[in-house]
Amino acid sequence: MSDFIDLIKVIGEKVSRLKDQIQTEEATKNAFIMPFISALGYDVFNPMEVVPEFVADIGIKKGEKVDYCIFKDGTPVLIVECKWHGEKLDVHNSQLHRYFHVTKTRFAMLTNGIIYRFYTDLEEPNKMDESPFLEFNITDLRESVISELKKFHKSVFNVEEILSSASELKYSREIRSILSSQLVSPSEPFVKYFASQVYNGRLTPKVIDQFSSIVRKTFAQLINDSINERLKNALTTEATQPTIETPAAQPQPAEQPIVEDKVNKVITTQEEIEAFFVVKSILRGSVRSQRITYRDAQSYFAIFMDDNNRRPVCRLYLEGKKYIGLFDGEKKENRLPIDTLEDIYTYSSQLTEAALRYPDDVKN
Numbered sequence: 001m002s003d004f005i006d007l008i009k010v011i012g013e014k015v016s017r018l019k020d021q022i023q024t025e026e027a028t029k030n031a032f033i034m035p036f037i038s039a040l041g042y043d044v045f046n047p048m049e050v051v052p053e054f055v056a057d058i059g060i061k062k063g064e065k066v067d068y069c070i071f072k073d074g075t076p077v078l079i080v081e082c083k084w085h086g087e088k089l090d091v092h093n094s095q096l097h098r099y100f101h102v103t104k105t106r107f108a109m110l111t112n113g114i115i116y117r118f119y120t121d122l123e124e125p126n127k128m129d130e131s132p133f134l135e136f137n138i139t140d141l142r143e144s145v146i147s148e149l150k151k152f153h154k155s156v157f158n159v160e161e162i163l164s165s166a167s168e169l170k171y172s173r174e175i176r177s178i179l180s181s182q183l184v185s186p187s188e189p190f191v192k193y194f195a196s197q198v199y200n201g202r203l204t205p206k207v208i209d210q211f212s213s214i215v216r217k218t219f220a221q222l223i224n225d226s227i228n229e230r231l232k233n234a235l236t237t238e239a240t241q242p243t244i245e246t247p248a249a250q251p252q253p254a255e256q257p258i259v260e261d262k263v264n265k266v267i268t269t270q271e272e273i274e275a276f277f278v279v280k281s282i283l284r285g286s287v288r289s290q291r292i293t294y295r296d297a298q299s300y301f302a303i304f305m306d307d308n309n310r311r312p313v314c315r316l317y318l319e320g321k322k323y324i325g326l327f328d329g330e331k332k333e334n335r336l337p338i339d340t341l342e343d344i345y346t347y348s349s350q351l352t353e354a355a356l357r358y359p360d361d362v363k364n
Helices: 002-021 025-039 090-101 143-152 159-184 188-198 205-240 270-283 341-355
Strands: 050-055 065-072 075-082 108-111 115-119 134-137 292-296 301-305 308-317 323-327 333-337
Touching (some): 002 143, 025 065, 025 075, 075 090, 134 143, 134 159, 143 159, 159 205, 159 270, 188 205, 270 292, 270 301, 270 341, 308 341, 323 341
Antiparallel strands (some): 050 065, 065 075, 108 115, 115 134, 292 301, 301 308, 308 323, 323 333
């Protein structure tokens, strides 16, 4: 299945490269979605395997059609509803829900060529679940997603095997979403649970408010410590590996970086780590999350692409009065006031624009 992995990655690269030129749903189907179906092992030009405009009549409503129905051994295994890549998918769930009810397949896919959502009927037989059990952005694929996607390949497709993992995937995804939300803005019940474990007094509104900040910062520190520990272990492992001598490289001229503050005596605060995760959550849908990095300085906290200080996204000034520094196309900084970390979301478009200025040098 190594060819499958390569094909999917090639499609992801193609989507990133061409999406701005694709302006219609039909073009999205031809350029992005049909190659994806083909990568799953199905012949998109064989009407016995891939049926376009598949009729899915609903009661007295005739002529309803789903974009594609994929067949294996004469049995429908997956219906596919497509949208233009610029459309949001949330408003189209109900449409696919109706189609699912009148077909014999156990799986449905809703996609705009960039975001892919896979559904089944875990909660009630022959009724599509409201939330997908698998969702991914084809331009930013994790290995774990590719492993699940392989199960839909024609050569290994097995309904029971997919269903057995779909339940865990669905609820794991929903739990991750809840936890992510709680880490940014913990709810009162969430805070009360932890406060009740460590605080013996009465949980008044004032106490809850105090613990809300403590819980949020503690989780941020826990994540930061986990990341640092993994980096430490990785560096230790790398240091113990035998080295192979190579010819000395020719010295390269040094680039002139954006001027950094001296890094001695720098302490990265919990608030700065939280701010990094806010920016990362904003950018994750547009660039690979691994490319988003940070460096701390004495007077500001900088976020870069590719750990390269010549690729700045923003600077954050969180001591005293708070500011966010945004960079224009000439890398000139414009410093703007913010009251809380939530205000960073106000500048989502500027941050995304800044990140997209820098090409992804890593070829998958």
